[in-house]
Amino acid sequence: MRGGAVTTGSLLERESSLGVILMLPGALLLMVFMAYPFFLGIWLSLTDSGIGRVGRFIGLQNFVDLLSDTIFHQTARNTLIYALVTVPFKCALGLGLALVLNNRMRFSNPVRAAVMMPWIVPTALSTLGWFMIFDPVFSPISWLLRHVGLISKNINFLGDPGLAIASVCWANIWRGTPFFGIIILAGLQAVPADLHEAAAIDGAGLWHRFLHVTVPHIKGVVLIAGLLSVIWTFADFQLIYVLTKGGPANQTHIFGTYAYQIGLSATEIGMGAAIALYMFPILSVFAVLLLIYLRREE
Amino acid sequence: MEKKTQRKLSRREFITTGAAGLGVAALGTLPRQVFGGQAPAVIKGTKLAFLQATYFIAPAQDLFRKQVEEWGKMAGVTMAVDFLNWPDLQPKIAAAVQAGGVDIMDLWPGWNFLYRNSLVDLTREAEEVGKRGGGFEPYVLNSGKVGGRWLGIPNGYSNASMAYRISWFKEAGVANADDGNKIDMTWAEYFAVAKKMKAKGKPFGQALGHSTGDPPGFCYPYMWSNGAMELSKDGKSIAFNKPEFVDAMKKFVQAWKDGYDETGTSWDDSNNNRAYLSEQISSTFNGSSIYFAAKKDKPDIAKDTHHILIPKGPAGRFYWLETRTTAILKNSKNVAAAKEFLKWWFQDEQYNTWWRIQEGYHLQHVKKLADDPMWFKDPKMTPFKQQPKYGLNTGYAGPPNEKAALAWSKYIVVDTFAKAVQSGDAKAAVEWGAEQLKRAYGV
DSSP states (O other), X not given: OHHHHHHHHHXXXXXXXXXXXXXXXXHHHHIIIIIHHHHHHXXXXXXXXXXXXXXXXXTTHHHHHHHTOHHHHHHHHHHHHHHHHHHHHHHHHHHHHHHHHTSOOTTHHHHHHHHTHHHHSOHXXXXXXXXXXXXXXXXXXXXXXXXXXXXXXXXXXXXXXXXXXXXXHHHHHHHHXXXXXXXXXXXXXXXXXXXXXXXXXXXXXXXXXXXXXXXXXXXXXXXXXXXXXXXXXXXXXXXXXXXXXXXXXXXXXXXXXXXXXXXXXXXXXXXXXXXXXXXXXXXXXXXXXXXXXXXXXO | OHHHHHHHTOHHHHHHSOHHHHHHHHHHHSHHHHHTTOOGGGTTTOEEEEEEEOXXXXXXXHHHHHHHHHHHHHHTOEEEEEEEOHHHHHHHHHHXXXXXXXXXXXXXXXXXXXXXXXXXXOHHHHHHHHHHTTSXXXXXXXXXXXXXXXXXXXXXXXOOEEEEEHHHHHHTTOTTTTXXXXXOOBHHXXXXXXXXXXXXXXXEEOOOSSOSSHHHHHHHHHHHXXXXXXXXXXXXXXXXXXXXXXXXXXXXHHHHHXXXXXXXXXOOTTHHHHHHHTTSOSEEEEOTHHHHHHHHHOHHHHHTEEEEOXXXXXXXXXXXXXXXXXXXXXXXXXXXXXXXXXXXXXXXXXXXXXXXXXXXXXXXXXXGGGGOGGGGSOGGGHHHHTGGGGEEOTTTTSOSOHHHHHHHHTTHHHHHHHHHHHHSOHHHXXXXXXXXXXXXXXX
C-alpha cells in the first residue's frame, strides 16, 4: 500500500509521466467521440451495410459506384460552389464589418454583440427565418418588389436552378460573415497605433496605411478564418437540410445532405459513409495548410 | 356487435371520460380478450416506448395518447409515447434500430422492407386483425407483407386527392362543380381548368420539392396513369422511358406554364396548404388536412371547398397508396408487452374509435370499414372513400422493396418532373429518370 503510494507520487513528480496522465482524459474523449466514429465511418464505407443490417466487405466498390452517379457529380459541384463562392464573400464582408466596428463609436460593445447574432443563434433556428424570407408564395422580398412594381410574379428563390444555389449561398454568407468580422476585429485591435501614426506622418493616405500597415498584420487571422470557414462550409448540413433538403432536382445537394439521404433515408449506410468520406481528402488539404501555417507562425 | 361497440366508446364519450375511469371499467371486462388469456402479471412493472409522427388531426393524437395511458394503467406498464415531426421520424427510427431505446414504432410505407431484419414477426397478430375486419384492403396486401410475413400490423394510410374551390371551378365552367362526387376528370380536362384559372389569377398549385407526401403523391400516379412505371411487369427492366409518358410529360410541362404556380418546384408538403388557405391557388393535390384546417379557422373557404378523385389518364386512375404498419423492434427488451398492447389497440373498440375520429383523413386498412357510417357523414369526404381501390405501391410493377425505397428516397420520379418543368425538355428529363432508376434497381 505504502509502496503503491510512493509509486503514484513519483509518477506525478516525473514530468514525462505527469504529462501523459494529464493528457489521458482528453485523449480518451477524442478516441471515443472523434477517432472511433471516424474509423467506423471508414469501415462502413468499405461495406454494403444498411441500417439494422451487417454488411459484407466490398472494398472500394461504393466509391467506384459513386463516380458514375450523376447526382453525386452534381452534389460535388454544388459543394464546391457552396464553399468556394461563399468564403470570399464572407471574408470581404467580414473585413468591412471589422473595419466599421474597429472605429470608436457609442454603444460599440452592444453593437459588436449584436452583429454576432447570426453566428451565435442555432443554425436550424436562423435558417427557419430564411425559409420564410425565401417562401415561394409569401416571401416579403417578393411582396415588396411586386408592390413597388419591379416584378410581376413571385421570385422562385428555392425552386429555380440558378437561384436555389444562390439563395442557400446567400443564407450561408449571412450566417458566416460575423465570424470573419469578429476574428478580423481581434486582428485589427492588435495593430500598434504608433505604426499608423508613423505612416501618417510620412504622408501615407488611408488606403496606403490599410494596405501596408493593416493588411500585413491581419493576413494571418484572415487566412486561419478562411481555412476554417472552408472546412465548416464543406461539411455543412443544417442550412441546406432546412431550406431545400437538397432539392429541387438535387440542385442544392451538398455532401452532407446527400450522405444523409442515402445513408439514413435509403438506409444504405455504407454508401452514405462513402459519400461523406469523399470530403475527407479535400478537407485534409485545407487542414494541412492550416497546420503548416500555424507551425510556421510558432 | 359493431353498433354496440360504437355506443360504448363513441368519440365524445371517450374524450370526456377520464382515462382512470375507463381503466377501472375495462379491468373488470377486458382482461381475457385484451391479454389473450395471459396473466397481466407477466408484463406488470415493465416499460414501453412508442414512436409516432405528429398528427395533422390533433384530436386523434390526443385520443391515441389517452388510449396508450389507459392500457398502461390496466396492464401496469409504464408507457412513453413520442410524436415527432415527419422528417425527424426516420432518423430516430434508424437510431433505434441500431441502438435500441424504442419498443413500438409507426412505420411509414416501405420502411417495413427497409428494416426487415430488425422487426418482430407479427404475422399471427396481423392475420387476426385482417380476419376480424373482413380482410385487408388490396393496397394493404400489396405493401404490408415482407417476404410473405407481416413485420408489423397494418394501420392504413393518410388520404390525398384534389381539393378545389367550388365557386372558382364554376366560373371556369366546370359541370357539377358543386359536387365533387359527380366530377370525373381526365388529366387533359384538369389541366384545361388550370389554364382558365391561371388566367384569372388563381392558378393550381403542386409541390415538386424534396418532400415526402404531396410531390410523390402526385408524380407517381401521373406516371402510372400515362402508361409508365418503375419496373416492367417481369421485373427485368425499367419501364419508365416510354413514348406515351414522354408525351404526357410534355403536356405536363405545358400545363405547368399555362396553369400552375411555377414556384411549386420548391414547395414542400405545407406550401400548398398555406397557398390554398390564403386563396392564392384554386386547386391542389393534398390530404383532407386543408379542408379540416379550413373548417376550423376559415369556414368560408371550407364551405367553398370540395374534393375530386385524382384525374385519370389513358392507362387508368391510380393513387400512390401503401400502408403504414405498427411494428415492434427485435431489440426491444419488452416484446411480450408490446405484443399485448398491439393486440389490444387493434381491437375495434380502440382502433375504430381512433380511425373514426380522423373523419376520413386516415384510410381504412380493412374492408369492413370501407362502408362505415363515418364515410357518409360529410359528402365532401366521399371521394377519399374510393381511394383504396386505386392504390399502387412504389416500385410498381415490382414490390415496394429496398430498391423501390432507394429510388423513392432519392426522389428520382419527383425530380424527373421538377427537371422537366425547369428545363422544358421533357424527353431529357425522362431519360435522366430512367437512367437513375436503372442504377437504383440494378437492372
